[in-house]
Amino acid sequence: MATLTIEIQQQPLGATREGDSTMAAAYVARVTRIAEGGSSPPRGSDHREFVVGLGRKTATEVEAGLWSVELALPSGELLNEQVRIADEDEIPVSFRLGDAPHERLAWQVAEGSLPERDVYEARRVPIATAGVPSRAGSRAVPARTTERMRKALPSPIIVTESYARGSVYDAIRTRTQVTVFRRVSKPDLEGASAAERFERSMETWRELVAGLRLETPIPELAGLEIDEGAAFDPRPADDRHDVWRLGEVSDGERRFAVVVTNRSVELVSLPLPWVPRGGLVDGALLELVIDKDEVAERSRSSLTLRDPDFFGVLSYLKSGSLALAGKVAGIGGEGGNMLVGVLAAKRRNPLAAAAAAYALLGSVDLAVPHPWHPWLENLSRWYPWLPDGAVLHGRWLMFSGSDIDGRARAAFLRAFRRGLPFYSLGLAWLLEGLRQFDDDECAEAARVVRQVSLRYDVGQVFTVLRLHAPPDPTET
Known part of the structure; x- marks a missing residue:
């Protein structure tokens, strides 16, 4: 076996209140075995994904051969390096992210x-x-x-x-x-x-x-x-x-x-x-x-x-990469799932729990039962000031096959009554959910939500609405 050590470098992002430096970001890396001479790589050894923190080194053991190392950034950019490694070798792979304009x-x-x-x-x-x-x-x-x-x-x-x-x-x-x-x-x-x-x-x-x-x-x-x-x-x-x-x-x-x-x-x-x-x-x-x-x-x-602690998840949510938001938090990885822990600890930070739930719902097969499904209802029920909790509960009911006695419809109308979602994805899912029902109440709610959604920025993780006025005839 050999070792690949992956590192991401960028200018420092500041220090915490206690004075400790912070990586403040994490990205999803993928290593893939490249077949040579027409042969196929051994099954089970040709692909793996893991999380690399900004400013940290992450090592993974691989078999000797030719490997592709990819880094998926929240911007959608994909960085790639190819390395050949022999048995017992330790090869560093360093990705240098450019400095900020300021x-x-x-x-x-x-x-x-x-x-x-x-x-x-x-x-x-x-x-x-x-x-x-x-x-x-x-x-x-x-x-x-x-x-x-x-x-x-x-x-x-x-x-x-x-x-x-x-x-x-x-x-x-x-x-x-x-x-x-x-x-x-x-x-x-x-x-x-x-x-x-x-x-x-x-x-x-x-x-x-x-x-x-x-x-x-x-x-x-x-x-x-x-x-x-x-x-x-x-x-x-x-x-x-x-x-x-x-x-x-x-x-x-x-x-x-x-x-x-x-x-x-x-x-x-x-x-x-x-x-x-x-x-x-x-x-x-x-x-x-x-x-x-x-x-x-x-x-x-x-x-x-x-x-x-949550910057990597929010970064991928901002770009709409829900699957990568789940992966950066450890879904399916050996390190466990940070998102489930955040959702479980919703009393400490309900807004973080909502972000975790968005990433979870976008990362897993909703038809498969998960132990955290009942927590979505608690997130909706315990925090009436949080429209996103009801949106998330309705979304799960609608796509998991668990919608009994109109519970999904009730959840989306509950979210509507609570007002504008904190997260832009919540506004989109609220409109999509209301449109699944053809009664007058849902239709009227969907109509007014659509008027608001025409003004929101899909490239933001939190809801940003751009106000608009018709041209002023007195202005030259």
Whole structure:
């Protein structure tokens, strides 16, 4: 036998509150035996997958021969090396990930939401200015609208200059405003009929749709009020991105961030409360990166949760790679399954348990019984503030063949009554679930959820909605 040692190198991503360095990311590696001379590799020795932590070395024993070593990144990129190894040899295989375009963007490069520095520089084009028309399909908010909105918000406006290469403009002054809102307690509906509860839920979703069209002032959006006790700390990164950081928020109220730039308004669902097991990294739990490109067709806001223990799972969830999210957590591996443990410990961190459940449902055969299936119902029942719990329970009932007496329908309607899911995948699964039923109640709920889903960014792990307004006829 021989030994392959795989290592992933990248610039450091910071230190925890206790001062320990953290790898903060893990990736899925695959080694495959390559047949030579027309022969086939021995059965059972030709393929294996395991997890490699950023900045760590992982060794695996292989037979002598020619091997392919692949590294699947959350961005979808696949790195590959081929090595020939003889008996008793120890061969190192090192993958060097490129540095971030700025040290404050290192986490975003590690999770795959931004390219590394060399690729980033090669892809750069001049960012748009106020004097450059938007591309077809770009839904910019009229400047008069964003200016009126700024005056209604108490949070400070951060002005940065972005230099546009090749532009006739020397610099673009970008005005960015990030305001944290918390959801006001809903009226007590205990004792209300099912029809009354459904109608109240419809009102909440209609308020959200009106807010997405900027028909409703942001402070009145979907029962929100400004949270003056929580604020993001702005830190400009490069000429295209600003990084806003937020530390821990201990209470259990749901919060959103409203991001206003020159020509965009976005609503970002904040994953709070979140309890990191190993402490904060550099004192920040959340990083909100604002892309100042005025004609970007995707959302300007990208949220990163800096939890070293869960960063790999969230990175693959962000790219939609549910199977890899399961593998990076150890599904089917010798090290056990971290996701099952997180779901079992849902009392400590219900939002992490929901993320674990998304990865589990996307990684396993739902027709096969698993011991954690009953825990999905508990996640839904114990945390009425968490729409995703009911979505996950309904999803399992629908695809596992366990839907008895309309339980899946009831679960999706329960999720609808709870409001906007924290996770963007939850919004997609909620709409898909409601559409499986042809009664009037589900059809009406699906219609309004679809109106909201037209504004969400599928490339985000947490729900980000881009607000839109029709062109302002008074604007020249």
